[in-house]
Amino acid sequence: MLVLDALRVRYGPLEALHGVSLTFAQGEVTAVLGRNGAGKSTLLRAVAGYLRASSGRIHWQGSDITRAPVRRRADAGVMLIPDEGGVFRTLTVRENLDLFAAGRELTPALDAFPDLRTLSRRRVTLLSGGEQQMLALSRALLAPWRLLLVDELSHGLAPVLATRLYDVLAALAAAHPDRAVVLAEPDPREALALADRVHVLRRGELAATGSPADFDPATL
Amino acid sequence: MFYAGLALNGLAIGCVAALAAVGLLATYRVTGVFNIAFGSNAVFCAYVMWQCVRVWHLPLAVAALLVLGIVAPGVGLVLERFVYRPLRRSGASGLLVATLGVLVLQLGLVFLLWGGRSYVDAPSLLPAGSVRLPGSLTLPYATIVELCVVALIAVLLTFLLRATRVGLMVRAVVDDRDLASALVPADRLAAGGWAFGSFLAGVAGVLWAPIYHLDPYSLTLTVLETMGVAVLARLTSLPIAVVAALAIGIGQTELTAVHPAARWQGLVDAFHTNLFVLVLFAALMVVPRLGIRDSGAAGGGLHRQGARRTSRVDHISRLPLGALSLVLALPLFFDPADLRASLAVPALAVVFVSLVVATGYAGQISLGQAGYAGLGALFMAKLAGAGVPWLLALFLGPLLVVPLGWLTGYPAIHRRGLYLALTTFATAAVVARFVFAQPVFVGALVVSRPRGFTDDHWFYALELACLLLALLLVRSLHTGPMGRALVAMRDSETAAVSAGIDVRRMKVFVFACAAGLAGLGGALTTSAAQAFNPTDFDPVQGLVWFAAVAVWGVDSALGAVVGAAALVAVDVGTVSGVSSLLIGIGAVLLGRFPGGIGAAVRRAGDWAVRPVERPLTRRLSPAGRAVARAAAARARERPVS
Amino acid sequence: MSGGPRFRGVRIRGLRRRFGGVTAVDDVDLDVPAGAVTALIGPNGAGKTTLFHCVTGLDAADAGTVTLAPQPDRPAVLLSGLPPHARARAGVAWTFQRIELFAGLTVAENIRVGAENRSGRPLLSGLLGLPDPRRAAVRAVTGAVLERLGLTALADVSAGSLPTGTMRLVELGRALAAEPTALLLDEPASGLDDHQIVRLAEVLRALAADGLAILLVEHDIRFVTAVADRAYLMVAGRVLLSGTPDEVFASDLAREIYIGES
Structure with missing residues (x-):
């Protein structure tokens, strides 16, 4: 499980996370809610290793990974699907899948998203936003992970597509009850339906923690 | 009119240009950076080669091994680690200035170490002599070797990038280094790319130096001019680059046989000696878009962050002005x-x-x-x-x-x-x-x-x-x-x-x-x-x-x-x-x-005249402070559930 | 910003845009009347943003016309063929799906740029530092827009350091500062919290009441229902349905293709 201890992250002179302490338990789906700029993406990127913590510690399955590079964390099972840039834009769909799978079978992704089968040879730049998001999510279907961090899965998507991606994610989480999933979302509705536990960030600080039943989507 | 003898001479010139263009393109393909400093890199390696052979009297083979095997890739590795890796998230303009900086730096180094002197006795790795062709034509061995080197690089690189797993990984790193770093050893691949690109610059420099004089400015400029060939190939197609370079080389020598009325002769001479510059210019005018991701604000990476005081009086600037x-x-x-x-x-x-x-x-x-x-x-x-x-x-x-x-x-x-x-x-x-x-x-x-x-x-x-x-x-x-x-x-x-x-x-x-x-x-x-x-x-x-x-x-x-x-x-x-x-x-x-x-x-001036009452506990931007105040007010209104 | 004859709607006729083999916008007729909010909804890739760009001039339509509707005393203004800055000066203002602010300027300066470039001033007089005759008017409009959007307190804050929701408001302010007749908004509610969405809805309703013609592309169903007078459902480049937002969202087509309930 993942333990954040007084994590601080800054961009130049501006601090985006002011000492956040959190625990993401194995076997739980956690939703991190909060508006844009609350520090959700920063939190996820710091856990995945793309941002350096200015102070505080990150422990993952008992070992301290605060200073570990992206690659080491990825090998330890941490996977981030960012809201933008989760795919290689100049490569084809097939090449993206090959890189994600690293020699493993492609069928799990192609079965979940049959559209990708027909788009196999197309360059990612020519895909629609929804198709790109499907491709990005495929990574979680192709490679093993212990901790999946998903940043704004439904960003800019029509409701029908967002629902579909959430269904895939829910099935994935259900199939692996021993792993941890963290969703960052500005819009609480979908995330609340899926999550076992909810954290609310406000201005870079932890504002509230609870179970989904404690929160009313309309007032968040 | 077409003269076969002239064409063969042109082939030699075209080969040299092709070597530069292929080197530029190859570097671009494996690093994602259009390396303007390719020429200065080549010049630097050529000078080191000259130093090894003419001053230290090392055997040619040893010197070549030292320069191409250690110095050239080493320069690439150092540049990747200390210049380009820290810039991997800055836009095209930031990288452009960095490559320019490397160019200026390497030129400065050459001037400092060798006084900027030109040398005509650059050691040649290529065999002397030439093949006799029918019709009393000759083709120098050097040209043949160069052609082979160019073809080898083009074919090998195309195969590597298109058909191998390492190639796919390299392309992934060039596309998005952040994403790639979670999937493949991105830093090592990028370092390898730069070492390879720098090696190619070394090859180009060592092969050129004996053909042209070893001279810092003119050699660098020559490489910069062959960028036209790379532009014609839209920075993507290696075969087009090779063909274009050879064609321009041949065109250049064929023009020497054109003898118009005397008063136009000067112009024709200017054309044939500067055909590569013209091609660079024309290519840039004609080719609508390069195959590069050239995003971001035009001057991005050059400008400082934050608001500029355009409308308010700038009290601090008065002092330095005076x-x-x-x-x-x-x-x-x-x-x-x-x-x-x-x-x-x-x-x-x-x-x-x-x-x-x-x-x-x-x-x-x-x-x-x-x-x-x-x-x-x-x-x-x-x-x-x-x-x-x-x-x-x-x-x-x-x-x-x-x-x-x-x-x-x-x-x-x-x-x-x-x-x-x-x-x-x-x-x-x-x-x-x-x-x-x-x-x-x-x-x-x-x-x-x-x-x-x-x-x-x-x-x-x-x-x-x-x-x-x-x-x-x-x-x-x-x-x-x-x-x-x-x-x-x-x-x-x-x-x-x-x-x-x-x-x-x-x-x-x-x-x-x-x-x-x-x-x-x-x-x-x-x-x-x-x-x-x-x-x-x-x-x-x-x-x-x-x-x-x-x-x-x-x-x-x-x-x-x-x-x-x-x-x-x-x-x-x-x-x-x-x-x-x-x-x-x-x-x-x-x-x-x-x-x-x-x-x-x-920034130092701003800091010196900062208002004393500014709270120093948590340094927020003005926006941050305003937002923090608003958030505090709202938090009072509506307690968190 | 008083109502009156200066507000005119946008009229789109037979608009078509192709990319390679794909027809992104296929023979669309659409009226954006003055004094009302018109919403354009549809699944991703339906061509909404392309249609948008064809109206602003950021993209060139292959066929069809975009005009500012005629009025009793004034003829129609043909926008098709004009470059985007000329359309902006003619009275069309717009905001972007991905926020585009001038990060190097303050909030007030961002809005001021919108106000002071609506008429072309000779560049040479600017270079020689001659005083701008519209200076007073520009100041007044800037102040009024800041006030209206509740941004006065943030006037001197650098626009690049704002949270997303506030950035959207500044972008809207810059558009309003040009005193447009028609306002086009591409996903204005994205990235806004519920409070800001309510605020935005109020502002848009008030602007429509003033007489502005407003067209918005939006995914947020509640927001569209709250703010729009009329909604158009766009699918695969064509406008298939129109009506009040409630009617459109209740239709079988919208439920199947857009909302995803069967």
């Missing part, structure tokens, strides 16, 4: 030799200010200011020769450059980043080769100062007046509605358009202004020296100028003036190479200090 005026007046009390040296300062400062206008204010990277400066000098001299009073010619000459700036500004409308940089550079190169290098244009020029200004004191005072005029003129480009519109255009062109700003007209206008200013600077330079010296306006010189202005803060006119003074002072006070080395180091480090020295000084 101090600067005093310092600039000092040379009037220098002894004659030092005053003579100081004459270069205001002239160069005006050119630098023109760069600030084009690149700092309008966000248009311009590597071609040397061309406009030279034209300003030339027009002034021509007018003075035609009987126009000298003082009038001094201003009329640069004014004539304005329409040319207007004209050449048009290509700038739709180009940005690297593409714009190459276009402006090509313009300067064309002007240098077809005007400044042609006796028809630069013969019999009147550049001596008239009565009243032969005394350096008076002339220096006149220069200062011109500099002041230039600074006053650019002030309105920095403040008020115009200044705001330019910042808007720089930050987001699409948004500027939506606000009703005619971005195209604005760009061309600013380009023309900058060209006129550069012309004035050039006219002053030439008048100060009382001689039109083409090397003053060498295109490579323009690159050094650009890097210098970037280091001092590309949007700081005062920084540009200080930078000009510093450059002249270092050049006069030390051996050649030191100034380039310093500028190069500064430009390479620019990614870590956005905004350059000017911004650093301003």
Whole structure:
């Protein structure tokens, strides 16, 4: 499980996370809610290793990974699907899948998203936003992970597509009850339906923690 | 007419160009960076090779192994680790300035270590002699070997990138290093890419040096000119690059057989000796888009962050302005030799200010200011020769450059980043080769100062007046509605358009202004020296100028003036190479200090005059504070569930 | 910003845009009347943003016309063929799906740029530093827009350091500062919290009441229902349905293709 201890992250002179302490338990789906700029993406990127913590510690399955590079964390099972840039834009769909799978079978992704089968040879730049998001999510279907961090899965998507991606994610989480999933979302509705536990960030600080039943989507 | 013998000679030239172009493209494909410093890298390796063989008397094979096996890849590894890796998240412009910095730095190093001397005895790795072909034609072995090397690189690289897993991983790293770093050993792959690219530069340098003279400027420029071939290939197709390079080489030698009427001969000669420059220029005009991701604001990575004080009075800038005026007046009390040296300062400062206008204010990277400066000098001299009073010619000459700036500004409308940089550079190169290098244009020029200004004191005072005029003129480009519109255009062109700003007209206008200013600077330079010296306006010189202005803060006119003074002072006070080395180091480090020295000084100034009551516990931006207040108020209204 | 004859709607006729083999916008007729909010909804890739760009001039339509509707005393203004900045000066203002602010300017300066470039001033007079005759008017409009959007307290804050929701408001302010007749908004509610969405809805309703013609592309069903007078459902480049937002969202087609309930 993942333990954040007084994590601080800054961009130049501006601090985006002011000492956040959190625990993401194995076997739980956690939703991190909060508006844009609350520090959700920063939190996820710091856990995945793309941002350096200015102070505080990150422990993952008992070992301290605060200073570990992206690659080491990825090998330890941490996977981030960012809201933008989760795919290689100049490569084809097939090449993206090959890189994600690293020699493993492609069928799990192609079965979940049959559209990708027909788009196999197309360059990612020519895909629609929804198709790109499907491709990005495929990574979680192709490679093993212990901790999946998903940043704004439904960003800019029509409701029908967002629902579909959430269904895939829910099935994935259900199939692996021993792993941890963290969703960052500005819009609480979908995330609340899926999550076992909810954290609310406000201005870079932890504002509230609870179970989904404690929160009313309309007032968040 | 087509001459087979000439064609074979042309093949040799084409091979050399193909080697450069393939090297450039290969580096681009495996690193994602269009390496403008490819040429200087080649030159550096060639000089090391010369040192090994001619000074240390190492056997040729050992030297080759040392240079190509250790030095060249090593340079690539060092550059990747300390220059390009820290810049991996900065945009195309940041990388462009870094590569420029590396170029200037390597040139400075060559000047410092070898005094910038040319050598004709560069050791050759290629076999002498040639194959006899039917029809009493001969084909040198060297050409055959070069052709094989080019073909080998092209085929091997294409296969590697297209058909292997490592190739796919390399492409992934070039596409998105952040994402790739979670999937593949991205840092090692990038380092490998740079080592390979640098190795190719080494190969090119070592193979060229014996063919051309070993000379820092001309060899670097030769490589830069072969960029036209890379542009024709849209930075993607290796086969097109090879074919184009060979075709141009052959075309070049075939043109030597064209003998038109005597008065056109000069023009034809200019064509065939400079066909690569022409191709570079034409290719940039014709090829609509390069296969590169050239995103972001045009000057991104060059400008400092945060709001600029366009509408408010800038109290801090008064202080350096006053101090600067005093310092600039000092040379009037220098002894004659030092005053003579100081004459270069205001002239160069005006050119630098023109760069600030084009690149700092309008966000248009311009590597071609040397061309406009030279034209300003030339027009002034021509007018003075035609009987126009000298003082009038001094201003009329640069004014004539304005329409040319207007004209050449048009290509700038739709180009940005690297593409714009190459276009402006090509313009300067064309002007240098077809005007400044042609006796028809630069013969019999009147550049001596008239009565009243032969005394350096008076002339220096006149220069200062011109500099002041230039600074006053650019002030309105920095403040008020115009200044705001330019910042808007720089930050987001699409948004500027939506606000009703005619971005195209604005760009061309600013380009023309900058060209006129550069012309004035050039006219002053030439008048100060009382001689039109083409090397003053060498295109490579323009690159050094650009890097210098970037280091001092590309949007700081005062920084540009200080930078000009510093450059002249270092050049006069030390051996050649030191100034380039310093500028190069500064430009390479620019990614870590956005905004350059000017911004650093301003930040220090802001800090010194900061309000005392500012809470220092948690340093927030003004926005952060306002938002924090609002959030606190809201939190009081609605308690968290 | 008083109502009156200066507000005119946008009329789109037979608009068509192709990219390679794909027809992104296929023979669309659409009226954006003055004094009302018109919403354009549809799944991703339906061509909404392309249609948008064809109206602003950021993209060129292959066929069809975009005009500012005629009025009793004034003829129609043909926008098709004009470059985007000219359309902006003619009275069309717009915001972007991905926020495009001038990060190097303050909030007030961002809005001011919108106000002071609506008429083309000779560049040379700007270079020579001649005073701007519209200076007073520009100041007044800037102040009024800041006030209206509740941004006065943030006037001197650098626009690049704002949270997303506030950035959207500044973008809207810059559009309003040009005193447009028609306002086009591409996903204005994206990235806004519920409070800000309510605020935005109020502002848009008030602007429509003033007489502005407003067209918005939006995914947020509640927001569209709250703010729009009329909604158009766009699918695969064609406008298939129109009506009040409630009617459109209740239709079988919208439920199947857009909302995803069957």
